[in-house]
Amino acid sequence: MLLIRCPYCEEERPELEFRNAGEAHIARPTNIAAESDDDFEKFFFIRANPKGVIYERWRHIHGCARFFNAVRDTVTDKFVMTYKAGEPKPAKLPGASK
Amino acid sequence: MTALFRISGAGRLSQAKTASFRFDGKSYAGIEGDTLASALLANGVHLVGRSFKYHRPRGVLSAGAEEPNALVQIVRDDARKTPNVRATVQELYDGLTAHSQNRWPSLAFDVGAVNDVASPLFSAGFYYKTFMWPKWAWKDLYEPNIRAAAGLGVSPEKPDPDHYAARYAHCEVLVLGGGAAGIAAALAAAETGVRVILADEQAEFGGSLRFESGARIDGQDGYAWAQGAIAKLKAMDNVRVLSRTTAFGYYAQNFVGLVERVSDHLKSPGRELARERLWQVRAGRVVIATGAIERHMVFANNDRPGVMLASAARTYLNHYGVAVGRNVGVYTANDSAYAAAIDLKKAGVNIAAIVDLRDNPTCPVIDEARALGIEINFGRAVVSAGGKLRVSSMTVQPKNGGGERTIPVDAILMSAGWTPSVHLFSQSRGKVAFNDETKRFVPGTYAQDCVSVGASNGTDGLDATVDEAYAAGAKAAKDAGGKAGKGAKPKVDAGESWSRGMLGAAPGAGPGTTVKAFVDFQNDVTAKDIRQAVHEGMHSIEHVKRFTTNGMATDQGKTSNMHGLAIAAEELGKPIPQVGLTTFRAPYTPVTFGSIVGHARGALFDPTRRTATHGWAASQGAVFEDVGHWKRAWYFPKAGEDMHAAVNRECVTVRKVGGLFDASTLGKIEVVGPDAAKFMELLYTNPWEKLETGRCRYGIMLREDGFIYDDGVVGRLAPDRFHVTTTTGGAPRVMNHMEDYLQTEFPHLNVWLTSITEQWAVIAVQGPKSRDIIAPLVEGIDMSDEAMPHMSVREGKICGVPTRLFRMSFTGERGFEVNVPADYGEAVWEALWAEGQKHGATAYGTETMHVLRAEKGYIIVGQDTDGTVTPNDAGLDWAVGKKKTDFVGIRGLTRSDLVAKGRKQLVGLKTKDPKVVLEEGAQIVADPKQPIPMKMIGHVTSSYWSENCGRSIALALVAGGRDRMGQTLYVPMPNGTIEVEVTGMVFVDEKGERLNG
Structure with a gap:
């Protein structure tokens, strides 16, 4: 069972309190009705599924109920960091070489 | 009475504390502290089981958890018959009853042993080759027979009456393994004051100190030191010491899973004791001190009862006071077996000869053995063991061939060296590294905050082990925030040291031979099988493993993996690390389902939700159905009524008079805030801004892809307050969906969402008399049609308690839904019921609710839709706001597939024979004469007998359905094809006049 730090509660809590909510930083287009088929496909269907670092959304559903973002390594399951929803994708990860 | 092979003065058990037990119906005497294995050996019983495939006689190989052979069934009573218990792990209690397995009619005479003679038929991969054809034989012949022959032991036929406990625990340092290394690490960590948990799978701590007679620490015998150290640790508040506790998963x-065996060793555990306890431990640092496991020698007939690991024989002598034979041979490729021979010799057992594969090795123990007058043969091999139900001789030959010599023995002790137990390290996703010099895999790259020490880390010698473990324990504690320790490191005065050994087949069992030299005892895999697998093209160790099943038995290859790997590597002509090690997976040893399930069974398996009127419905004889976690009243049978009669009566009564229905399980969400209407506009297809306060609207929620996600009636209580209802099953996911958009896509909206499902009990009162039933109890609400038309909501009081009174209908009749605080739900229901009875109304359940709504063509999301249905498909286009510029799903709805012609659309179906009720889920075809496989154009989603219509009715999703009105379609069923006519979805009151009737 993973330990996940909720950026709102500011503490690590067991995985049972959370639910994964898919890839992060996919913003719903502001004028979605005007999107082309290709753009809508990219927005709705296409996901990265990387081996390594993934930016994903979690919800502290059995806690504060907030959605937030996390950076996780899909190989080791290690959480690099978590941050609040709406905050930009971190330019630099803690522990990264540059 | 002392058992024949119990040696007085040897071992640590008190001979005064006797315990009698039965094995295969015969009584024996053991003593407290014995394992079943040691007690059987004390009585001279070596034959304890038959092997899985060849039914070969098998004895005790080991003295621990790695045991592949001595698997027995322990029977306490009818419900407690545990199969495949390792006799080497099962502690003896007075009255223990055990049976051998995989034999018929008896252990000594087993018909299945014909498999041994016929073994060329059963070589590696025989399942894959033998049962290929003819095709028909698989179902009728092969599968039933294979199933009958497969498996070991017998399952109990009754539910498990025991209970299983579970705990979570946290510590800074978790030490796995309670031998010299684990104890030293725990001492060092404990002294710093941090929380420490020390776990060991054995009943007594000490690990190898149980048999290492030469170990002395802090001036004491090694085992005595271990007991003293454990007593000291147990007395510390910051330390938890768990014996009989196996770390099975990392x-x-x-996060480490431990199973503590709480009461399997007790004669009468009593109801209050759990059988086992699952510990889920989160540790800051983990110290892995799991030791090493001795390997057997791979030679012909190395599985005969009486052939066992040298360290096991030494454990039986030094801990249990049991001699495994009177005239014992030793076959070794390393030094540690000499110590076993020396201990046995000193206890008065004759050592027939030591056969050492090595040429002129030197070591003090060899000198000591020689000084005791034991015959030692270097450079020779045991090429075969004689005897059948018990080993009777060993045949010795120079290792490069030459004259044979047969030596009579009643036991053979063997040692091919020691394999570090890297299982838990490997489970932690650490990568092992092969040490070419010592020919063993040891922990290499770590993936987690853990450290391996002692034999499991490839560290040889007691002195080095204690040094390393103590330092690791201190460092782990310090890293986890402990203070500097003030204790002293244990001082090793004397210890034993093991050198390397050999891997793979011994002489006489090498390439070109076909003898039965077992690598994996439990799965009956021989050296020849592994070579054959390589010849047949299995070049990856993972393939060799699966083809031969080497290492795939319940012991997971603890003694066999390295031998199997070495034989495969030799045959492939590759170095061992290039062939690679198979992956270690949890559990380390078998874990009971009970320990994983814990208390979560029966009524505690899953939560049950009951509505406020549950007790009333039960008292009326309602039959309940499960809807998600809810128990819902399904129908209310009167005396003599079956379900159909009850539902028919309920359906007719509701339309004629009225009925009461508990709708409390519907999800309810309050959407509140200045931007509540804007939010509703975005989450539902309908327009909301212009909905007047006090009015309701049927809303449809889509996913972004344009498919229907949920539906429900929404009432506007105030400009900034909506009372939203959802489907029963959809309530949590709709709430999640709304929160997701509010928090992440539309955070600029000032809205608050609250789940109020549990706060309001909902009583639907439907039917022509519904207003007459409710009105006498209501205060402050004008219920006339003018003041309160269909699809409106009012707040007031009923029976003196607050109500949100909806005028709405899921039956097509004049109808109301009375929301009251859940605590008053039952009281208000009873008041309404009393009023209803004056008019002859009925209580009705979910089945009648389904029929009545189907008569009106009202859909149920999840039954009439399946996640691929658009509002247009469902005939609900009117509910999509045409002037809206945005809502969730607006873009999805314009996808080419969703606007294409010929999509499946919801329609009504009438069977040509009105008495025939279609099966829900039945497929529909246009032409029943077409060849199979037919083209299916849709399926039945809802189907009922409608007493009100006097015929069956159905809803169906049919391709191009609305263009097929009046067409005849066909539903092919096993008993013949049913003709149906495509109709509209409304079967009762097409004009909707009854809503005000």
Whole structure:
């Protein structure tokens, strides 16, 4: 069972309190009705599924109920960091070489 | 009475504390502290089981958890018959009853042993080759027979009456393994004051100190030191010491699963004791001190009862006071077996000869053995063991061939060296590294905050082990925030040291031979099988493993993996690390389902939700159905009524008079805030801004892809307050969906969402008399049609308690839904019921609710839709706001597939024979004469007998359905094809006049 730090509660809590909510930083287009088929496909269907670092959304559903973002390594399951929803994708990860 | 092979003065058990037990119906005497294995050996019983495939006689190989052979069934009573218990692990209690397995009619005479003679038929991969054809034989012949022959032991036929406990625990340092290394690490960590948990699978701590007679620490015998250290640790408040506790799984972020065997060793555990306890431990640092496991020698007939690991024989002598034979041979490729021979010799057992594969090795123990007058043969091999139900001789030959010599023995002790137990390290996702010099895999790259020490880390010698473990324990504690310790490191005065050994087949069992030299005892895999697998093209160790099943038995290859790997590597002509090690997976040893399930069974398996009127419905004889976690009243049978009669009566009564229905399980969400209407506009297809306060609207929620996600009636209580209802099953996911959009896509909207499902009990009162039933109890609400038309909501009081009174209908009749605080739900229901009875109304359940709504063509999301249905498909286009510029799903709805012609659309179906009720889920075809496989154009989603219509009715999703009105379609069923006519979806009151009737 993973330990996940909720950026709102500011503490690590067991995985049972959370639910994964898919890839992060996919913003719903502001004028979605005007999107082309290709753009809508990219927005709705296409996901990265990387081996390594993934930016994903979690919800502290059995806690504060907030959605937030996390950076996780899909190989080791290690959480690099978590941050609040709406905050930009971190330019630099803690522990990264540059 | 002392058992024949119990040696007085040897071992640590008190001979005064006797315990009698039965094995295969015969009584024996053991003593407290014995394992079943040691007690059987004390009585001279070596034959304890038959092997899985060849039914070969098998004895005790080991003295621990790695045991592949001595698997027995322990029977306490009818419900407690545990199969495949390792006799080497099962502690003896007075009255213990055990049976051998995999034999018929008896252990000594087993018909299945014909498999041994016929073994050329059963070589590696025989399942894959033998049962290929003819095709028909698989179902009728092969599968039933294979199933009958497969498996070991017998399952109990009754539910498990025991209970299983579970705990979570946290510590800074978790030490796995309670031998010299684990104890030293725990002492060092404990002294710093941090929380420490020390776990060991054995009943007594000490690990190898149980048999190492030469170990002395802090001036004491090694085992005595261990007991003293454990007593000291147990007395410390910051330390938890768990014996009989196996670490079976090492998961992410230092989360380790332990199983504590609480009462399997007790004669009468009593009801209050759990059988086992699952510990889920989160540790800051983990110290892995799991030791090493001795390997057997791979030679012909190395599985005969009486052939066992040298360290096991030494454990039986030094701990249990049991001699495994009177005239014992030793076959070794390393030094540690000499110590076993020396201990046995000193206890008065004759050592027939030591056969050492090595040429002129030197070591003090060899000198000591020689000084005791034991015959030692270097450079020779045991090429075969004689005897059948018990080993009777060993045949010795120079290792490069030459004259044979047969030596009579009643036991053979063997040692091919020691394999570090890297299982838990490997489970932690650490990568092992092969040490070419010592020919063993040891921990290499770590993935988690853990450290391996002692024999499991490839560290040889007691002195080095204690040094390393103590330092690791201190460092782990310090890293986890402990203070500097003030204790002293244990001082090793004397210890034993093991050198390397050999891997793979011994002489006489090498390439070109076909003898039965077992690598994996439990799965009956021989050296020849592994070579054959390589010849047949299995070049990866993972393929060799699966083809031969080497290492795939319940012991997971603890003694066999390295031998199997070495034989495969030799045959492939590759170095061992290039062939690679198979993956270690949890559990380390078998874990009971009970320990994993814990208390979560029966009524505690899953939560049950009951509505406020549950007790009333039960008292009326309602039959309940499960809807998600809810128990819902299904129908209310009167005396003599079956379900159909009850539902028919309920359906007719509701339309004629009225009925009461508990709708409390519908999800309810309050959407509140200045931007509540804007939010509703975005989450539902309908327009909401212009909905007047006090009015309701049927809303449809889509996913972004344009498919229907949920539906429900929404009432506007105030400009900034909506009372939203959802489907029963959809309530949590709709709430999640709304929160997701509010928090992440539309955070600029000032809205608050609250789940109020549990706060309001909902009583639907439907039917022509519904207003007459409710009105006498209501205060402050004008219920006339003018003041309160269909699809409106009012707040007031009923029976003196607050109500949100909806005028709405899921039956097509004049109808109301009375929301009251859940605590008053039952009281208000009873008041309404009393009023209803004056008019002859009925209580009705979910079945009648389904029929009545189907008569009106009202859909149920999840039954008439399946996640691929658009509002247009469902005939609900009117509910999509045409002037809206945005809502969730607006873009999805314009996808080419969703606007294409010929999509499946919801329609009504009438069977040509009105008495025939279609099966829900039945497929529909246009032409029943077409060849199979037919083209299916849709399926039945809802189907009922409608007493009100006097015929069956159905809803169906049919391709191009609305263009097929009046067409005849066909539903092919096993008993013939049913003709149906496509109709509209409304079967009762097409004009909707009854809503005000």
